[in-house]
Amino acid sequence: MQSENRIFDDFVRLVNGAAGTLAGVGREAQGSARERAREWIGGLDFVSRDEFEAVKAMAAAARDEADALRARLEALEARLGAS
CATH class of the missing domain: 1.20.5 (Single alpha-helices involved in coiled-coils or other helix-helix interfaces)
Incomplete structure (x- = not known):
């Protein structure tokens, strides 16, 4: 055993x-x-996640700036067209 x-x-x-x-x-x-x-x-x-987020934020800022410039241009064209 x-x-x-x-x-x-x-x-x-x-x-x-x-x-x-x-x-x-x-x-x-x-x-x-x-x-x-x-x-x-x-x-x-x-690219790392941080790099991607940084570029994404810069693209959003550039888009906002382009929209603001487009609005200014349209306002100037409207003033020129009215004169």
């Missing part, structure tokens, strides 16, 4: 060790894949 429990205990230790090793390999593979993805994406000339 003692020998059966020892064989079972050894088997359980072996399975636990293998599970721990596989978990470590999985974490290492995941980290490596993430690093490769970052390197690959980094070489594609993507």
Whole structure:
């Protein structure tokens, strides 16, 4: 009976060790894949979220300025047409 429990205990230790090793390999593979993805994406000339938001804000400001200039031009043309 003692020998059966020892064989079972050894088997359980072996399975636990293998599970721990596989978990470590999985974490290492995941980290490596993430690093490769970052390197690959980094070489594609993507812009960061902050850069995108800055350009978006500048475009909105330019649109507002163009609208204001258009309104001034229309007002000047109306005054010239009335004279």
